[in-house]
Amino acid sequence: ELKVEQNPLFLSMQEGKNYTIYCNYSTTSDRLYWYRQDPGKSLESLFVLLSNGAVKQEGRLMASLDTKARLSTLHITAAVHDLSATYFCAVRQYNNNDMRFGAGTRLTVKP
Amino acid sequence: GAGVSQSPSNKVTEKGKDVELRCDPISGHTALYWYRQRLGQGLEFLIYFQGNSAPDKSGLPSDRFSAERTGGSVSTLTIQRTQQEDSAVYLCASNPDRGLSGANVLTFGAGSRLTVL
Numbered sequence: 001e002l003k004v005e006q007n008p009l010f011l012s013m014q015e016g017k018n019y020t021i022y023c024n025y026s027t028t029s030d031r032l033y034w035y036r037q038d039p040g041k042s043l044e045s046l047f048v049l050l051s052n053g054a055v056k057q058e059g060r061l062m063a064s065l066d067t068k069a070r071l072s073t074l075h076i077t078a079a080v081h082d083l084s085a086t087y088f089c090a091v092r093q094y095n096n097n098d099m100r101f102g103a104g105t106r107l108t109v110k111p
Numbered sequence: 112g113a114g115v116s117q118s119p120s121n122k123v124t125e126k127g128k129d130v131e132l133r134c135d136p137i138s139g140h141t142a143l144y145w146y147r148q149r150l151g152q153g154l155e156f157l158i159y160f161q162g163n164s165a166p167d168k169s170g171l172p173s174d175r176f177s178a179e180r181t182g183g184s185v186s187t188l189t190i191q192r193t194q195q196e197d198s199a200v201y202l203c204a205s206n207p208d209r210g211l212s213g214a215n216v217l218t219f220g221a222g223s224r225l226t227v228l
Binding site (some may be wrong): 031033035041042043044045048050088090091098099100101102103104 | 143146150153154156159167202204214215216217218219220221223
């Protein structure tokens with residue numbers, strides 16, 4: 001069974017600092033997704049990573065994928081308060097459209 | 112429709128009652144997922160429908176939970192004899208399922224918040 005682990009689960013940062021969220025998964029996958037969830041809201045798609053070595057960047061967020069290590073990272077550069085949210089990674093199992101989510105990383109950016 | 116629509120947005124029920132939650136996916140999206148999210152927790156996979164294939168029910172937590180998808184569009188998640196531990200937000204998502212080469216990003220509905228007293 002596909003398992004997805006994120007760490008850390010909780011992250012409190014100062015504005016302006018950098019940090020990385022990690023997403024490990026247990027079986028071969030060909031698609032990895034990052035989503036953002038604001039309190040009381042549903043999930044919004046941030047990135048789709050389609051191949052080994054893929055890197056996507058949007059503003060202060062950058063996501064990368066290493067399929068051999070079964071690892072994705074979401075790097076935050078010079079954090080700002082607006083980035084406070086819960087970030088989920090999700091993995092699509094290889095040759096399958098089944099998608100499983102990590103437990104989420106609750107990010108709080110403090111002034 | 113323009114997005115994934117879920118109803119009701121909020122449901123309060125008494126323990127032991129049955130509830131039905133509805134999901135109307137984006138038109139043309141053949142894949143539909145149900146997830147459960149307890150307060151402050153991650154997403155727990157419940158069930159997945161893909162086109163005309165048999166659904167993947169491996170995430171349903173007990174036989175009190177069932178789901179169907181009629182005509183390849185609207186889906187209903189039914190919880191029988193509700194228990195307090197069923198209290199959660201139930202999220203529905205769909206994607207166009209453009210084969211194994213597509214990005215297949217999920218679009219989520221706003222969720223149905225279920226409270227069992």
